[in-house]
Amino acid sequence: xxxxxxxxxxxxxxxxxxxxxxxxxxxxxxxxxxxxxxxxxxxxxxxxxxxxxxxxxxxxxxxxxxxxxxxxxxxxxxxxxxxxxxxxxxxxxxxxxxxxxxxxxxxxxxxxxxxxxxxxxxxxxxxxxxxxxxxxxxxxxxxxxxxxxxxxxxxxxxxxxxxxxxxxxxxxxxxxxxxxxxxxxxxxxxxxxxxxxx
Amino acid sequence: xxxxxxxxxxxxxxxxxxxxxxxxxxxxxxxxxxxxxxxxxxxxxxxxxxxxxxxxxxxxxxxxxxxxxxxxxxxxxxxxxxxxxxxxxxxxxxxxxxxxxxxxxxxxxxxxxxxxxxxxxxxxxxxxxxxxxxxxxxxxxxxxxxxxxxxxxxxxxxxxxxxxxxxxxxxxxxxxxxxxxxxxxxxxxxxxxxxxxx
Numbered sequence: 009x010x011x012x013x014x015x016x017x018x019x020x021x022x023x024x025x026x027x028x029x030x031x032x033x034x035x036x037x038x039x040x041x042x043x044x045x046x047x048x049x050x051x052x053x054x055x056x057x058x059x060x061x062x063x064x065x066x067x068x069x070x071x072x073x074x075x076x077x078x079x080x081x082x083x084x085x086x087x088x089x090x091x092x093x094x095x096x097x098x099x100x101x102x103x104x105x106x107x108x109x110x111x112x113x114x115x116x117x118x119x120x121x122x123x124x125x126x127x128x129x130x131x132x133x134x135x136x137x138x139x140x141x142x143x144x145x146x147x148x149x150x151x152x153x154x155x156x157x158x159x160x161x162x163x164x165x166x167x168x169x170x171x172x173x174x175x176x177x178x179x180x181x182x183x184x185x186x187x188x189x190x191x192x193x194x195x196x197x198x199x200x201x202x203x204x205x206x
Numbered sequence: 207x208x209x210x211x212x213x214x215x216x217x218x219x220x221x222x223x224x225x226x227x228x229x230x231x232x233x234x235x236x237x238x239x240x241x242x243x244x245x246x247x248x249x250x251x252x253x254x255x256x257x258x259x260x261x262x263x264x265x266x267x268x269x270x271x272x273x274x275x276x277x278x279x280x281x282x283x284x285x286x287x288x289x290x291x292x293x294x295x296x297x298x299x300x301x302x303x304x305x306x307x308x309x310x311x312x313x314x315x316x317x318x319x320x321x322x323x324x325x326x327x328x329x330x331x332x333x334x335x336x337x338x339x340x341x342x343x344x345x346x347x348x349x350x351x352x353x354x355x356x357x358x359x360x361x362x363x364x365x366x367x368x369x370x371x372x373x374x375x376x377x378x379x380x381x382x383x384x385x386x387x388x389x390x391x392x393x394x395x396x397x398x399x400x401x402x403x404x
Binding site: 020076 | 210211212215218219221222224229231232234238242244245247255258259269270274293294313
């Protein structure tokens with residue numbers, strides 16, 4: 009590589025998810041050849057986003073302000089609280105469902121081997137939130153993985169301690185999927201939890 | 207989107223090649239959740255690369271200095287000059303071949319409809335370089351597209367005017383390819399240019 013700085017730029021692009029050496033190279037060349045203005049904008053926005061975006065004090069979602077817009081929106085039902093693992097999960101639920109309650113972002117899942125316990129997930133914050141008495145139902149939307157399930161059980165217990173009803177997203181065969189290609193665990197669960205047709 | 211700045215960051219990521227809304231979202235979340243240091247580094251490097259990387263006066267490749275390292279390297283044969291369309295093509299040749307001559311980067315191809323003529327490709331610079339009398343062979347490595355071929359013919363004429371021998375990369379069936387899947391144009395060309403086996 010003739011330019012040291014170009015080499016550094018290619019390496020720097022590799023922090024992005026799914027970007028290897030070849031893609032990073034293509035990105036660096038593309039920006040320098042055709043998108044210098046856009047690249048400058050990206051550098052500035054990235055810098056200021058990293059400096060300014062922190063976590064909401066109430067729900068732990070990304071926010072520039074101390075308390076985020078979702079937590080302060082008066083139109084949202086304060087009796088419903090949905091616990092998700094990450095801000096990306098929150099966004100997926102916002103985009104797919106008509107849910108109009110509030111959220112709590114765990115920023116991870118229980119994983120004692122990685123040193124992630126109740127404190128890292130902000131469960132003290134969640135606990136005092138539930139203790140306020142306003143929340144009636146805690147919708148637990150952690151991922152259907154081993155760690156996600158363990159976290160869900162822990163959260164359900166916590167909810168019951170505060171007299172809040174815990175609920176969990178339904179598991180089963182995905183809509184539009186074909187039984188032949190559904191994994192065994194899902195199929196077995198869907199078979200066991202079959203419901204009577206109306 | 208609860209945060210305005212997050213929304214701006216997602217839009218800013220879309221200047222990168224092959225990055226749509228969904229990937230941009232994933233990148234923004236990934237950087238904010240897990241790679242704040244790397245993201246900061248990326249922002250700084252991108253900024254300084256855009257500010258400092260210009261083009262080499264001699265070969266028009268990307269360079270921080272007025273003349274790039276490839277042009278000044280004493281180990282490279284000054285009698286060989288290879289013309290390529292873009293810095294990415296230069297890199298591909300460097301990585302794949304053992305070529306130890308110099309380069310000239312056109313930064314495009316002749317395309318009169320898009321307003322790209324000889325002046326935009328720096329052919330006056332190339333012309334005066336050939337007039338210096340040091341170059342013996344001009345290896346024309348433009349892409350095998352209609353515009354690349356037109357550019358190649360123009361460059362070949364220019365080389366002959368200065369008494370420099372023009373050469374062109376070989377066309378034919380790619381190594382490891384299967385005839386069944388090779389496109390018609392390539393196959394027809396390879397058939398016509400068949401050579402006697404030793």
